[in-house]
Amino acid sequence: MFLRQMNRLYFGDNLSWLRDRGEFPNESVDLVYLDPPFNSNADYNVLFRETSGQVSQAQFHAFTDTWSWADAAETYHQFIDTCPNVAVVEMMEAFHSFLKNSPMMAYLAMMAPRLVELHRVLKETGSLYLHCDPTASHYLRLVLDGVFDAENFRSEVIWKRTGTHSSANRWGPVHDTIFFYSRSRRYTWNRPYVPLAEDHKARHYRHVDDAGRRYAHGELTAPGKRNGRSGVAWRGFDVTALGRHWMTTVERLEEMYGEGKIYLPTDGSWPRLIRYEDEGKGRAVGDNWTDISPINMQAKERLGFPTQKPIELLERIITASSNPGDVVLDPFCGCGTTIDAAHKLGRQWIGIDVTYLAINLIKRRLRDRFGEEIEFEEKGQPSDLGGARQLAENDKFQFQHWALSLVHARPLREGDGKGADRGVDGLLFFYETADAKPVGRDSVEPKKARLSGASPYQVSDVHREKIIVQIKSGGTGAKDIRDLLGTVENQKAIGGVLITLDKPTKPMRDEAASAGRFESKLWQKDYPKIQIVTIEGLLNGTERIDAPSQINPFAMAARESAAHKQTEML
Numbered sequence: 001m002f003l004r005q006m007n008r009l010y011f012g013d014n015l016s017w018l019r020d021r022g023e024f025p026n027e028s029v030d031l032v033y034l035d036p037p038f039n040s041n042a043d044y045n046v047l048f049r050e051t052s053g054q055v056s057q058a059q060f061h062a063f064t065d066t067w068s069w070a071d072a073a074e075t076y077h078q079f080i081d082t083c084p085n086v087a088v089v090e091m092m093e094a095f096h097s098f099l100k101n102s103p104m105m106a107y108l109a110m111m112a113p114r115l116v117e118l119h120r121v122l123k124e125t126g127s128l129y130l131h132c133d134p135t136a137s138h139y140l141r142l143v144l145d146g147v148f149d150a151e152n153f154r155s156e157v158i159w160k161r162t163g164t165h166s167s168a169n170r171w172g173p174v175h176d177t178i179f180f181y182s183r184s185r186r187y188t189w190n191r192p193y194v195p196l197a198e199d200h201k202a203r204h205y206r207h208v209d210d211a212g213r214r215y216a217h218g219e220l221t222a223p224g225k226r227n228g229r230s231g232v233a234w235r236g237f238d239v240t241a242l243g244r245h246w247m248t249t250v251e252r253l254e255e256m257y258g259e260g261k262i263y264l265p266t267d268g269s270w271p272r273l274i275r276y277e278d279e280g281k282g283r284a285v286g287d288n289w290t291d292i293s294p295i296n297m298q299a300k301e302r303l304g305f306p307t308q309k310p311i312e313l314l315e316r317i318i319t320a321s322s323n324p325g326d327v328v329l330d331p332f333c334g335c336g337t338t339i340d341a342a343h344k345l346g347r348q349w350i351g352i353d354v355t356y357l358a359i360n361l362i363k364r365r366l367r368d369r370f371g372e373e374i375e376f377e378e379k380g381q382p383s384d385l386g387g388a389r390q391l392a393e394n395d396k397f398q399f400q401h402w403a404l405s406l407v408h409a410r411p412l413r414e415g416d417g418k419g420a421d422r423g424v425d426g427l428l429f430f431y432e433t434a435d436a437k438p439v440g441r442d443s444v445e446p447k448k449a450r451l452s453g454a455s456p457y458q459v460s461d462v463h464r465e466k467i468i469v470q471i472k473s474g475g476t477g478a479k480d481i482r483d484l485l486g487t488v489e490n491q492k493a494i495g496g497v498l499i500t501l502d503k504p505t506k507p508m509r510d511e512a513a514s515a516g517r518f519e520s521k522l523w524q525k526d527y528p529k530i531q532i533v534t535i536e537g538l539l540n541g542t543e544r545i546d547a548p549s550q551i552n553p554f555a556m557a558a559r560e561s562a563a564h565k566q567t568e569m570l
Helices: 014-018 057-063 069-082 086-099 103-121 137-148 198-204 250-258 311-321 337-344 356-370 385-394 396-406 446-451 478-490 506-513 535-540 553-569
Strands: 008-011 029-034 122-132 153-160 175-182 214-218 221-223 244-246 272-276 327-330 348-353 377-379 426-438 457-472 495-500 517-520 525-528 530-534
Touching: 008 356, 014 103, 014 348, 029 103, 029 311, 069 086, 069 103, 086 103, 086 137, 103 122, 103 137, 122 137, 122 311, 137 153, 137 175, 311 337, 327 337, 337 348, 337 356, 348 356, 356 396, 385 396, 385 535, 396 457, 396 495, 396 535, 457 478, 478 495, 478 506, 478 530, 495 535, 506 530, 530 535
Parallel strands: 008 348, 008 377, 029 122, 029 327, 327 348, 457 495, 495 530
Antiparallel strands: 122 175, 153 175, 214 272, 221 244, 426 457, 517 525
16 A cells, blocks of 8 residues: 655656665556657757757766667666566567667667556556657557556557648658556546537537527437347337337436437437537547647747647646546656646656756746645655765766755756856846835835735836856865856856855855845845855755845735635635
8 A cells, every 4th residue: 555645756767766665665656657768869858958059968968878778788688587577578588689789679678677667556547658759659569568468558649749840751740659558447537528619519509499508419329229128119219120229228218308308309200319518528538639739939838848748738648547636657757747737636746857957847847836835755866965975976967956956046058048158057046126115114024024915115127136056066166266256247147156065165265255245125135145055064954045035025925915815705
C-alpha cells in the first residue's frame, strides 16, 4: 500500500529511483505519462539556447551521449540477465540481432527496463501513456506489447502538433503518437467530451419543441435479435422481425415515452428517440486529437522548452485516466507540464528528471503558478556540504543549477538579457517603483499594511529590477568580487550575489563591503550591492540573501482584497 501522501520531485536517473522499492513500492501509482527524449538528434532535447543562439551547454552535456551504445550496453546486458519477463527479454534479444549496436538499439535498451519498472509501480486500475514520434514509435509499440500484454493496449492517439508544412520528398510530418496502455482490464476511465460545434448543432438538432428546446431524433434499436425483455414487441412494433432488438427493455421504453423522450410518428413509422441538445455531454473525444494547439511563440505558458507540450493535452489525459487524489508520475518530467496539470486538477504527483536545469525550472514554475507556499518533497539533491562538493566534482552544470535553486534564482535563458551575458549564472527579480510615497501616517508598516489588503502607497511606474547571481565551486578571490561588480554595472542590474562552496576570504568580504549599498524606495530599506553567501550557510539556514521580496506586494494585496470581498458576499 502506498502510504506517503506528498508531492515529490526527484533529481537523478529515473531508472535508479524506480528500482528503489522503498521510494516506489509495487502498485503505488495510478497514472504514468512519459515523454522520453526521442532518438532523433541531440538538438531536439535542448531545454534552452543561450541568448547568443548557441546550444545551452548544460543540457547538451546531459543529453549528447544519452543513447550511445557505449553507455547503454551495460544496462542492456544487466536487463537481459535479470528481467523476469521472458517475452520482453526474447524481444530485446531479437531487436539486438537486427539493430546491432546502433543508436536505436541503445535507445530501446534504455527504455525497456524503465517501462518494466513503470509497469511494476502501476496499480491494477492504473494506466500508462507514452508520447513519442515516428522515429521509434514502431519499436516502442512492440516493447509495450511485451511489457503490458497486447490485450491491455487501449488506444493509439494521434495528436496534430503542428500545421501542415512542406517537407522534401515526403508528406509533411505534423503529428505525434501517444500510446495508451492499462495495467489490467479494470482501469480508471472517465470519458472526455468536448462541446459541439455550432454548425454541428445546426445540422443535427434541427427540431424545436414547444418550450423552445432544440432536439434531434435518434435510434432506439440495435443490430441482432435478443430473447430477453429487449427483444419483445412494444406498442405494436415487432423489433425481432427486423432482425434487431431494443436498446433497452420494453418497460424502460414505456417510462421514456411517459417522460417525453420517445417520438411516435403519426404515419405508423418506427418510434424515434428524442435527444435534447441541452442534455448532451458534447462530442466524445476520439483518438485523433486536432483540437489542442501546440505551444506557439506567443503562448503565456511557453518556457523556452522546444519539446514542451501544452497543458491542455496533459489535462485531457489526467482527467480521463485518473481521479482527484490519485498519484500521477512523470519519469521524464522536463519543464513540468504534467506536474502543473496534475496539481491544478487535484492529483498527487511525482516527477523525475536527470538535469537540475529542469528541476529548477519546475520549482520556479510551480511557485509562479500556485504561490510560494506550495509544498513538495525534494529527493536526490545534496543535503550537506559533502554532497554539494561531490555534485560539483561530478557535474559543474548540475551543481550550478542546483545552487541557483537554493535561493529561488532563475537560470539564465533566452530573453533574460542582452548579448552573451557572460558572468551571469542566474537572476533574482524584485519589484521596485520610481515613486513610492506613504499615504497617511509615516509610522504605518508597509508590509503589514500590504498584507491586510490596503496599500499604504501611491505607486507609479512599478517595474522589476534584477540581481545578478554567480556560482563558484572553488578557487575564489577578491578578483571575483570585482568582476561581479563589473558585471552588475554592465548588465544594469541593481546588485550581485556570489554563491560559493568555499568560505570567502577577508579580502573578498572587504571588496564586497566597499561596493556600497542600494536603496529600495518601495520597501523603504537599503541592501548590500554585492553579497557573498556560502553553500554550507544556505543548507544549514545560517545565511540568506538580503534582498527585497520577489513577490509583487500590490498584486498580492489586490488578490487578497478580492478574496476578502468574495468571502463577505458569501
